[in-house]
Amino acid sequence: MTQSGxxxxxxxxxxxxxxxLEPVLATIEKTQAAAVERLAEFLRxxxxxxxxAFDADTTRCAEWAAxxxxxxxxxxxxxxxxxxxxxxxxxxxxxxxxxxSPRILYYGHYDVQPADPLELWTSPAFEPAIVDGHSYRGxxxxxxxxxxxxxxxxxxxxxxxxxxxxxATHGTLPCAVTVMLEGEEESGSxxxxxxxxxxxxxxxxxxxxxxxxxxxxxxxxxxxxRLRGLVYVEVTLHGPSLDLHSGMYGGxxxxxxxxxxxxxxxLHDADRRVxxxxxxxxxxxxxxxIRAQWAGLAFDEMEFLGxxxxxxxxGEKGTTTMERMWSRPTCDCNGIYGGYTGKxxxxxxxxxxxxxxxxxxxxxxxxxxxHASIEAFFKDHCPPGCRIEMVSxxxxxxxxxxxxxxxxxxxxxxxxxxxxKEAALIGTGGSIPAVGLMQxxxxxxxxxxxxxxxxxHVHSPNEKFELWCYRNGIEAxxxxxxxxxxTPRA
Amino acid sequence: MTQSGxxxxxxxxxxxxxxxLEPVLATIEKTQAAAVERLAEFLRxxxxxxxxAFDADTTRCAEWAAxxxxxxxxxxxxxxxxxxxxxxxxxxxxxxxxxxSPRILYYGHYDVQPADPLELWTSPAFEPAIVDGHSYRGxxxxxxxxxxxxxxxxxxxxxxxxxxxxxATHGTLPCAVTVMLEGEEESGSxxxxxxxxxxxxxxxxxxxxxxxxxxxxxxxxxxxxRLRGLVYVEVTLHGPSLDLHSGMYGGxxxxxxxxxxxxxxxLHDADRRVxxxxxxxxxxxxxxxIRAQWAGLAFDEMEFLGxxxxxxxxGEKGTTTMERMWSRPTCDCNGIYGGYTGKxxxxxxxxxxxxxxxxxxxxxxxxxxxHASIEAFFKDHCPPGCRIEMVSxxxxxxxxxxxxxxxxxxxxxxxxxxxxKEAALIGTGGSIPAVGLMQxxxxxxxxxxxxxxxxxHVHSPNEKFELWCYRNGIEAxxxxxxxxxxTPRA
Numbered sequence: 001m002t003q004s005g006x007x008x009x010x011x012x013x014x015x016x017x018x019x020x021l022e023p024v025l026a027t028i029e030k031t032q033a034a035a036v037e038r039l040a041e042f043l044r045x046x047x048x049x050x051x052x053a054f055d056a057d058t059t060r061c062a063e064w065a066a067x068x069x070x071x072x073x074x075x076x077x078x079x080x081x082x083x084x085x086x087x088x089x090x091x092x093x094x095x096x097x098x099x100x101s102p103r104i105l106y107y108g109h110y111d112v113q114p115a116d117p118l119e120l121w122t123s124p125a126f127e128p129a130i131v132d133g134h135s136y137r138g139x140x141x142x143x144x145x146x147x148x149x150x151x152x153x154x155x156x157x158x159x160x161x162x163x164x165x166x167x168a169t170h171g172t173l174p175c176a177v178t179v180m181l182e183g184e185e186e187s188g189s190x191x192x193x194x195x196x197x198x199x200x201x202x203x204x205x206x207x208x209x210x211x212x213x214x215x216x217x218x219x220x221x222x223x224x225x226r227l228r229g230l231v232y233v234e235v236t237l238h239g240p241s242l243d244l245h246s247g248m249y250g251g252x253x254x255x256x257x258x259x260x261x262x263x264x265x266x267l268h269d270a271d272r273r274v275x276x277x278x279x280x281x282x283x284x285x286x287x288x289x290i291r292a293q294w295a296g297l298a299f300d301e302m303e304f305l306g307x308x309x310x311x312x313x314x315g316e317k318g319t320t321t322m323e324r325m326w327s328r329p330t331c332d333c334n335g336i337y338g339g340y341t342g343k344x345x346x347x348x349x350x351x352x353x354x355x356x357x358x359x360x361x362x363x364x365x366x367x368x369x370x371h372a373s374i375e376a377f378f379k380d381h382c383p384p385g386c387r388i389e390m391v392s393x394x395x396x397x398x399x400x401x402x403x404x405x406x407x408x409x410x411x412x413x414x415x416x417x418x419x420x421k422e423a424a425l426i427g428t429g430g431s432i433p434a435v436g437l438m439q440x441x442x443x444x445x446x447x448x449x450x451x452x453x454x455x456x457h458v459h460s461p462n463e464k465f466e467l468w469c470y471r472n473g474i475e476a477x478x479x480x481x482x483x484x485x486x487t488p489r490a
Numbered sequence: 491m492t493q494s495g496x497x498x499x500x501x502x503x504x505x506x507x508x509x510x511l512e513p514v515l516a517t518i519e520k521t522q523a524a525a526v527e528r529l530a531e532f533l534r535x536x537x538x539x540x541x542x543a544f545d546a547d548t549t550r551c552a553e554w555a556a557x558x559x560x561x562x563x564x565x566x567x568x569x570x571x572x573x574x575x576x577x578x579x580x581x582x583x584x585x586x587x588x589x590x591s592p593r594i595l596y597y598g599h600y601d602v603q604p605a606d607p608l609e610l611w612t613s614p615a616f617e618p619a620i621v622d623g624h625s626y627r628g629x630x631x632x633x634x635x636x637x638x639x640x641x642x643x644x645x646x647x648x649x650x651x652x653x654x655x656x657x658a659t660h661g662t663l664p665c666a667v668t669v670m671l672e673g674e675e676e677s678g679s680x681x682x683x684x685x686x687x688x689x690x691x692x693x694x695x696x697x698x699x700x701x702x703x704x705x706x707x708x709x710x711x712x713x714x715x716r717l718r719g720l721v722y723v724e725v726t727l728h729g730p731s732l733d734l735h736s737g738m739y740g741g742x743x744x745x746x747x748x749x750x751x752x753x754x755x756x757l758h759d760a761d762r763r764v765x766x767x768x769x770x771x772x773x774x775x776x777x778x779x780i781r782a783q784w785a786g787l788a789f790d791e792m793e794f795l796g797x798x799x800x801x802x803x804x805g806e807k808g809t810t811t812m813e814r815m816w817s818r819p820t821c822d823c824n825g826i827y828g829g830y831t832g833k834x835x836x837x838x839x840x841x842x843x844x845x846x847x848x849x850x851x852x853x854x855x856x857x858x859x860x861h862a863s864i865e866a867f868f869k870d871h872c873p874p875g876c877r878i879e880m881v882s883x884x885x886x887x888x889x890x891x892x893x894x895x896x897x898x899x900x901x902x903x904x905x906x907x908x909x910x911k912e913a914a915l916i917g918t919g920g921s922i923p924a925v926g927l928m929q930x931x932x933x934x935x936x937x938x939x940x941x942x943x944x945x946x947h948v949h950s951p952n953e954k955f956e957l958w959c960y961r962n963g964i965e966a967x968x969x970x971x972x973x974x975x976x977t978p979r980a
Binding site for chain 2: 049050051052113114116117120186187188228230232234239240241242243244245246247248249250251252253254255257258260261262263264265266267268304305308309310311312313314315316321324325328329330331332333334335336337338339340341342343344345346347348349350351353355356358360383384385393394428429430431454457458459460461
């Protein structure tokens with residue numbers, strides 16, 4: 001609360017004609033424990049969208065989120081799609097609000113990554129545990145450990161809890177709000193684009209707040225303005241028509257594991273440059289202005305790699321770790337399997353082997369072209385008599401959002417008021433296909449304001465969210481809403 | 491029975507002073523159905539030695555086999571080892587048998603390979619099914635489908651059933667017999683060598699009959715005189731200390747899957763020559779004599795590959811498929827895994843990736859040197875900051891057995907009497923480390939007489955044993971025993 005005290009003037013000044021912010025911040029402070037318990041409830045639902053075994057839980061999770069929003073005066077529906085349902089909710093804001101007052105769209109996702117490898121979790125992935133965490137401004141902190149803690153349920157709850165505080169204090173929100181929560185962000189977002197096309201009017205808004213990114217560090221807020229895109233495929237190399245005895249057949253025919261590995265091994269050259277045809281066409285060097293800005297962030301390469309237990313920087317020749325992370329495309333295997341993978345030995349030559357492969361894309365790379373180039377690469381290198389089968393698990397282009405909008409300025413103001421520090425404008429290596437699709441289909445720019453940290457173990461065992469980040473995120477979201485309400489529409 | 495009728499003269503002539511063979515063959519003919527049911531009982535025990543989950547079944551399987559032998563007048567024990575137990579059984583043969591009459595050692599294994607991929611079996615792997623099979627000399631045949639049907643339970647039962655027929659007919663066997671059944675043949679035979687060292691006296695014998703190989707075809711018996719050796723290892727490449735988000739870290743550090751695949755891809759050059767240092771040292775070209783003998787076998791390369799659904803011969807440049815199969819060393823991946831291997835997509839960079847790798851060895855290759863060379867290869871190609879961990883799953887040298895011994899002549903005579911055709915002297919790509927170890931530790935040569943066919947799906951789904959091969963195998967074993975009994979010791 002020290003922050004909200006210190007900086008309250010900022011927001012209230014711009015919203016003099018509107019609802020008061022101060023009591024909202026007081027409510028947030030009073031209701032911290034309950035906010036954490038509500039997040040834990042959200043986290044107990046194993047909404048793993050990529051695994052059909054969890055379909056019922058995923059739908060239950062959507063309904064849970066919709067119920068939360070109804071409690072806060074939203075008209076919330078769980079909309080069926082070709083995949084997992086979409087949560088769509090509307091709040092009109094204060095009755096008789098000034099015309100010209102904006103409508104803000106909020107995007108997040110309620111689905112999560114699979115939890116495996118389960119044995120590496122210190123507590124069950126879907127039984128949230130509160131343990132010691134980082135301190136903030138010298139004050140000791142706790143963290144909540146669970147799959148989805150920060151990606152993205154914890155971040156979704158920062159704005160839902162901000163709405164809750166506004167609703168509890170004033171019985172309404174300071175401006176009109178639409179919430180859209182996706183259930184397929186971790187599994188290719190197949191039904192997202194059709195949903196946007198069929199719900200354009202309901203989704204009309206001035207800007208979209210996306211909370212699925214990170215802060216610069218626990219004390220420095222950030223707004224993300226560059227996102228890498230993604231192409232994710234699964235490639236199977238088919239050889240013999242059945243598994244064979246390696247003694248009888250070894251050396252006389254193509255071994256699909258050896259053959260697949262050989263192709264994967266050719267994906268990069270000695271300089272770690274991706275060898276897919278046309279991969280770097282139109283990929284531009286980093287503008288000097290951005291290079292200078294990033295240099296100002298005093299990024300500690302060894303600390304970043306150290307979080308991953310890595311001591312040696314490694315990657316595309318002639319680039320820095322920060323450039324590799326935010327501005328260079330990649331080609332990574334995310335999974336591989338073939339033959340006998342149980343304990344001990346089995347002398348088999350398998351009928352096929354499979355690799356899950358994804359490319360992170362940067363500006364001007366066409367996902368469809370990269371997708372085609374991957375397929376061509378595997379087919380061109382496929383040994384005689386073998387067959388390549390490729391399945392797509394989704395794709396999205398790289399994104400950059402405007403850095404000079406009134407909405408970004410409003411968000412930056414709220415972040416400074418919360419943290420007492422200017423927000424850093426950063427990039428991220430991750431992909432949020434939704435951002436690009438909303439830009440294209442709805443003509444709405446996104447504002448990527450998130451509260452995660454680099455060491456949150458996103459997609460890994462023991463994923464966590466610092467309760468300081470959760471608390472400050474809720475305050476920042478409450479302040480942003482006040483700033484947005486006071487921002488005249490373009 | 492047509493065969494035994496036609497050729498009975500052969501054996502009875504050489505065993506005039508001994509127990510009559512004719513009634514034994516008659517017993518075999520009368521008890522076929524019961525012999526198949528006993529094999530099915532053996533096959534219902536899932537003795538998967540490589541998977542600790544099946545340890546109890548594996549021990550139960552050893553006890554089942556020992557009980558069978560006790561019924562036939564053997565002193566049978568199930569001997570504890572550092573791994574799975576060994577079945578050791580003795581029969582002294584007819585009382586007051588002529589001095590100078592031999593003792594024959596029989597080797598087989600009661601353990602089996604894992605059954606996965608389970609979904610590809612047309613009937614459950616451990617519920618033996620009798621279905622239509624190949625015909626023999628124009629007579630329609632059936633086959634028994636189950637894991638272990640031919641490797642090696644069905645073959646072990648050919649000699650146990652032959653003993654049963656002798657015992658049922660004469661109340662004894664025509665000469666002294668020792669049986670040794672191993673429970674770790676499919677999982678590295680770790681305790682086999684120590685067992686031989688500690689049981690030298692009990693295992694003393696003139697020759698060892700090993701039934702774990704194949705016939706030339708369903709009408710042509712074979713004696714295998716060349717076996718490839720084996721080195722089997724599991725190699726893990728360790729990178730980051732935990733699984734990571736490919737968006738946050740992709741491109742900034744070593745991806746263990748990409749790195750492992752790149753190393754595996756370097757194991758062979760463009761001519762499919764293995765690149766392990768010193769791998770081909772001392773590997774000699776195939777002697778012209780053997781090349782000529784093999785040419786006489788009229789091997790149909792496309793039919794052999796066709797059994798595996800393969801249309802393109804592939805392998806070491808400048809060699810024929812038969813040479814690759816019997817006389818050239820290999821380096822095959824038998825399994826690979828890393829990262830996310832479930833359904834759908836997960837954008838993870840895993841902490842490690844693992845490959846199961848085995849080399850088939852030929853004469854003069856030292857398994858220990860090859861083992862060391864594999865480890866050196868992976869370590870030499872390991873990227874900076876990563877770590878290679880290698881586990882051994884067993885090794886054994888290549889073997890060749892004398893082709894001019896009295897025992898081989900005796901076996902060949904019995905095979906001709908059974909099948910009416912000369913036995914082919916062949917090689918096999920498979921490995922039976924026991925043969926080399928018995929040669930070294932006990933000074934006993936092996937006689938590799940087996941009744942499997944190339945299309946038996948050994949180590950694959952729907953493994954089967956033709957009932958014609960089972961029946962003829964039992965007859966051949968009964969005849970061999972008569973021939974051995976009539977063979978004076980060297």
